[in-house]
Amino acid sequence: PELQFTGMFAMTERGHGSNVRGIITEARYDQSTQEFIIHTPSEDAQKMYIGNAMKGNYAAVFKMSFSGPHCFIVPIRDQNGFMWPGVTTIDMKHKQGLHGVDNGILIFNNVRIPRGNLLREFGSVSADGLYSSPVLSKSSRFNAMLAALTPTRPFTHCVFSTAGARHCSTRRQFGPKDQDEVKIIQHQMQYLRLMLAAALALTFTTRYAAGLVDDALCQGQDLQSNRALQALVAGLKSLQHVGEHRGFMMENRIPSLKCDSDVFVTFVGDNMAMLQVFIKKNKDEFFMAWNACLHHVNTLAMAHRHRVTLEQFALALRQCNIKRGPCLFCLHGTRMVYQERAWYLENNYMTLNTSRQIRSQVFTHLTTVLNPKTSKTKAWSSTFSVTVMTPKVSLYQ
Numbered sequence: 536p537e538l539q540f541t542g543m544f545a546m547t548e549r550g551h552g553s554n555v556r557g558i559i560t561e562a563r564y565d566q567s568t569q570e571f572i573i574h575t576p577s578e579d580a581q582k583m584y585i586g587n588a589m590k591g592n593y594a595a596v597f598k599m600s601f602s603g604p605h606c607f608i609v610p611i612r613d614q615n616g617f618m619w620p621g622v623t624t625i626d627m628k629h630k631q632g633l634h635g636v637d638n639g640i641l642i643f644n645n646v647r648i649p650r651g652n653l654l655r656e657f658g659s660v661s662a663d664g665l666y667s668s669p670v671l672s673k674s675s676r677f678n679a680m681l682a683a684l685t686p687t688r689p690f691t692h693c694v695f696s697t698a699g700a701r702h703c704s705t706r707r708q709f710g711p712k713d714q715d716e717v718k719i720i721q722h723q724m725q726y727l728r729l730m731l732a733a734a735l736a737l738t739f740t741t742r743y744a745a746g747l748v749d750d751a752l753c754q755g756q757d758l759q760s761n762r763a764l765q766a767l768v769a770g771l772k773s774l775q776h777v778g779e780h781r782g783f784m785m786e787n788r789i790p791s792l793k794c795d796s797d798v799f800v801t802f803v804g805d806n807m808a809m810l811q812v813f814i815k816k817n818k819d820e821f822f823m824a825w826n827a828c829l830h831h832v833n834t835l836a837m838a839h840r841h842r843v844t845l846e847q848f849a850l851a852l853r854q855c856n857i858k859r860g861p862c863l864f865c866l867h868g869t870r871m872v873y874q875e876r877a878w879y880l881e882n883n884y885m886t887l888n889t890s891r892q893i894r895s896q897v898f899t900h901l902t903t904v905l906n907p908k909t910s911k912t913k914a915w916s917s918t919f920s921v922t923v924m925t926p927k928v929s930l931y932q
C-alpha cells in the first residue's frame with residue numbers, strides 16, 4: 536500500500552531529555568467536546584530534535600499525566616503539507632549525521648484532538664473524564680511505559696571492519712630485512728585496533744538479541760518485565776562504534792557512517808541513562824546513594840553485555856564450525872578481561888602479575904589467530920583460562 540502519512544516521535548523537550556519525568560507538555564481534557572487540548576506552556580516544553588518534524592503528518596506526543604508518560608496522536612500537517620491550526624514547527628537545520636531526516640521543534644498552542652487519540656495500552660480516559668489504567672501502581676506504570684520503548688530501539692552498530700579488514704589483508708607495510716613486507720593486518724596493534732574478533736562476537740550477539748525481540752513481539756510476550764533483554768539491548772546500543780581509520784575517503788562512506796553512528800550516543804535514548812535500565816528499583820527514592828555508585832551500575836551493565844556476548848559468540852562459533860573459531864573466541868574473551876583490567880586490579884580480583892600474564896595471553900592468541908599453523912588451541916574448554924582470582928562477590932549476584 537502507498538505510504539499516505541508519515542509520523543514522528545515527540546518525547547524530548549528543551550528542558551528535559553533523559554529525565555522523562557520532567558517533561559511538561561500539557562494535555563487537558565475538555566469533557567464538553569470530548570477532546571484533549573495539547574499545549575506547550577513554556578519554552579522549556581517545546582518538543583526538540585524531533586525527527587521528521589518538517590515533513591511528517593502526525594506526531595506521537597508524550598506528556599506526563601496520570602503518573603506516567605502518555606502518548607497522544609497529534610496532527611501536525613495535512614496531506615498537502617498545510618499546518619494544523621495551533622501547531623508551529625521550526626527547522627533545527629544542519630546536524631552532524633543522519634542527514635536522511637530533518638529534525639525540528641514542535642510548539643502546540645491549545646491544539647484540540649479527539650479523546651480517542653490517547654494511546655490506551657497503559658491508561659485511558661472515559662467520556663466523563665475518569666482515568667483508568669490496567670497497571671495500578673504509579674511507579675510500575677511509569678516503568679512499564681518507558682520499558683515498552685526500550686527493547687524496540689534499533690540495533691545500530693555500524694561495524695565498519697569489513698572495509699578495513701579487506702584493506703588490511705591486502706596492503707603491505709614494513710617487514711623483516713630483505714623479505715617481503717607484511718600485510719598490515721599482521722601488525723599486532725593493527726589487528727587489535729580492527730577488533731575483528733569483537734566485531735564478529737557482537738554481530739552474533741546483536742542477531743541473538745534481535746531474535747529475542749522478534750520472538751517476544753510475535754508471541755505477544757511482556758517485554759516490559761524482561762529486564763535482562765532490556766539491559767542487553769541498552770548495552771548493545773551503548774557500544775562505541777567500531778571504526779576503521781583507513782576510510783577517510785568519502786567514497787568509502789565511512790566518514791558519513793561515522794557521523795550517523797556518533798549521533799547514537801544520545802539519539803533514541805542517551806547511552807549513559809539507558810545503561811541504567813539494568814537496575815531500576817527505588818532509584819529516585821535513594822537518588823544520592825544511587826548517584827554515588829553510578830559507576831558500579833555502569834560496570835554491571837557492561838559486564839552483563841560482555842557475558843551475553845561471550846555466550847553468544849561461543850554458541851555461534853560452535854554452530855558455524857569456523858576453523859579458527861576457538862582462537863577467535865579466546866582472543867576476544869582475553870582481550871575483554873585485559874581491557875577491563877583497571878577494574879579487576881582496583882577491586883583486587885587480579886594481581887599486577889596476572890594482568891601482565893593476561894596481556895601476554897592476548898598476544899599469544901593474536902599470534903595464533905593470525906597464523907593458524909602455529910595454533911596451540913586444541914579444545915574449547917581448556918584454552919580460555921585467564922588466571923583471574925576468584926571474586927568474593929559475583930558480579931551477577
Ligand SMILES: Cc1cc2nc3c(=O)[nH]c(=O)nc-3n(C[C@H](O)[C@H](O)[C@H](O)COP(=O)(O)OP(=O)(O)OC[C@H]3O[C@@H](n4cnc5c(N)ncnc54)[C@H](O)[C@@H]3O)c2cc1C
Nearest residue numbers: 544545546547551552553584585586801802803804805807
Ligand atoms: C539527531 C538526533 C535526533 C533525535 N531525534 C529525536 C526524536 O525524533 N524524538 C525525540 O523525542 N527525541 C529525539 N532526540 C533527542 C534524544 O532522544 C535526546 O537527545 C536524548 O534523550 C538525551 O536527552 P538530552 O539531549 O536532553 O540530554 P540530557 O538528558 O540533558 O543529558 C545530557 C548529558 O547528561 C548525561 N546524563 C543525563 N542523565 C544521566 C544519568 N541519569 N546518569 C548519567 N548521565 C546522565 C547524559 O549522558 C548526557 O551526556 C534526538 C536527538 C538527536 C541528537
